[in-house]
Amino acid sequence: MAYKAAKGTYDILPKDIDKWHFVEDVCKKICTSFNYQEIRTPIFESTNLFIRSVGETTDIVSKEMYTFDDKKGRSITLRPEGTAGVVRSYVEHKMFADSNQPTKLFYFGPIFRYERMQKGRQRQFTQFGIEALGSKDPAVDVEVISLVVEILQSLGLKKVKVALNTLGDSESRLKYREALVNHFKPVICDLCGDCKARLEKNPLRILDCKVDREHPAMKTAPKLMDYLNEESRKHFEKVKQYLTDLNIDFVIDNQLVRGLDYYNHTVFEVMSEVEGFGALTTLCGGGRYNGLVQEIGGPETPAVGVAFGVERLILALEAEGVNIPSNNKIDAYIVSLGEKANDFSVKLVNDLRRENLQVEKDYLNRKFKAQLKSADRLNARLAVIIGDDELEKDICIIKNLDTGIQEEVALDKVINYIKNK
Numbered sequence: 001m002a003y004k005a006a007k008g009t010y011d012i013l014p015k016d017i018d019k020w021h022f023v024e025d026v027c028k029k030i031c032t033s034f035n036y037q038e039i040r041t042p043i044f045e046s047t048n049l050f051i052r053s054v055g056e057t058t059d060i061v062s063k064e065m066y067t068f069d070d071k072k073g074r075s076i077t078l079r080p081e082g083t084a085g086v087v088r089s090y091v092e093h094k095m096f097a098d099s100n101q102p103t104k105l106f107y108f109g110p111i112f113r114y115e116r117m118q119k120g121r122q123r124q125f126t127q128f129g130i131e132a133l134g135s136k137d138p139a140v141d142v143e144v145i146s147l148v149v150e151i152l153q154s155l156g157l158k159k160v161k162v163a164l165n166t167l168g169d170s171e172s173r174l175k176y177r178e179a180l181v182n183h184f185k186p187v188i189c190d191l192c193g194d195c196k197a198r199l200e201k202n203p204l205r206i207l208d209c210k211v212d213r214e215h216p217a218m219k220t221a222p223k224l225m226d227y228l229n230e231e232s233r234k235h236f237e238k239v240k241q242y243l244t245d246l247n248i249d250f251v252i253d254n255q256l257v258r259g260l261d262y263y264n265h266t267v268f269e270v271m272s273e274v275e276g277f278g279a280l281t282t283l284c285g286g287g288r289y290n291g292l293v294q295e296i297g298g299p300e301t302p303a304v305g306v307a308f309g310v311e312r313l314i315l316a317l318e319a320e321g322v323n324i325p326s327n328n329k330i331d332a333y334i335v336s337l338g339e340k341a342n343d344f345s346v347k348l349v350n351d352l353r354r355e356n357l358q359v360e361k362d363y364l365n366r367k368f369k370a371q372l373k374s375a376d377r378l379n380a381r382l383a384v385i386i387g388d389d390e391l392e393k394d395i396c397i398i399k400n401l402d403t404g405i406q407e408e409v410a411l412d413k414v415i416n417y418i419k420n421k
């Protein structure tokens, strides 16, 4: 039987790796300039952590988690998102007590969700995320959004839209919840089974339903904006003002509620608007989560963050036709003819590599022409040709593969010659 990658997983092949390096390099560079530091947390955590943080009634927890018992019967889950693990680590390592606050972190890594597969949606995918913990200043919400915009710009993505909403604080939410229940109750028998279950447990999530999206009651649903208390309204006004000050374009989307329960105040997503991208256009999503640190055992700590789907960023780069810088040229290919020359080339490639040069040689005992073809395929700048005759005279022939010009070079000068080229 021939094995295939498990459904919803895929291999990132060497031919595609430049795109990944490009995205990773840009994200890391911009995080550094915004003073975010990298954190790496485990790929699995105790299941409870995700139930507590992401929320029991969310699709992620109720349908999509890869959960299993370990050999001691402890329930373990492959992380279905990155924030919970980072917050767990923040509390466990008492980062709130560090003198530098807010704590600003970023991460890259695999995420697992048992979802229906389609373009831009896998069961194992990669998130790049950032979390800023320890400040309730709306300027930090805007810092996170401006970091996102900076990344998109540096990647060369132009056709993007920032959608913004507020969920208010818990007091505002409670009032809004009541209004939603009253609004949907009379029509609940028309709505899908998930919505029926959400009515009492989590009515806000009805607004996010993919099945009943077109139902007239969705369009006339009360808007949270009308239920915000003074503090929540002020926070949102500041966010909008700072975004405007920074010339960051955004649209207000009252339907934007996000798929995880820990949010309050600002929530946002960035969508790709390029044609041919496919149905799943959300490149990243995030927001404020002021109650989460306390929820999982830490002190009361306001926080805000965002995560990108890296595969979707790469799809967007392809759809927008962005030129990805690639490093696919090697410095030299050693063409050796004859046993002695081959023996010599083993040492020569090693010496050249020690000088940090990118060098390859033939390992298949191929003929002269085939070795030159290999050099060409590898985009080598130079071919260093050594036959047993050349070896006798302590020389080699170096051919510039761009110009075709060749020169005789003394063997003891080869390293310097290639370095200078």
Ligand code: HAM
Pocket (backbone or CB within 6 Å): 080, 081, 082, 083, 113, 115, 120, 121, 122, 123, 124, 125, 126, 127, 129, 130, 131, 259, 260, 282, 283, 284, 285, 286, 287, 289, 304, 305, 306, 307, 308, 309, 310, 311, 312
């Ligand atoms: P999320 O919206 O669930 O948020 O996921 C963030 C991003 O991950 C999405 O915008 C999308 O690009 C990508 N994504 C989600 N599911 C898939 C999938 N099945 N296949 C490919 N890409 C996918 C979070 O996870 C929050 N932890 C974000 C956050 C950080 N909020 C605060 N801090």
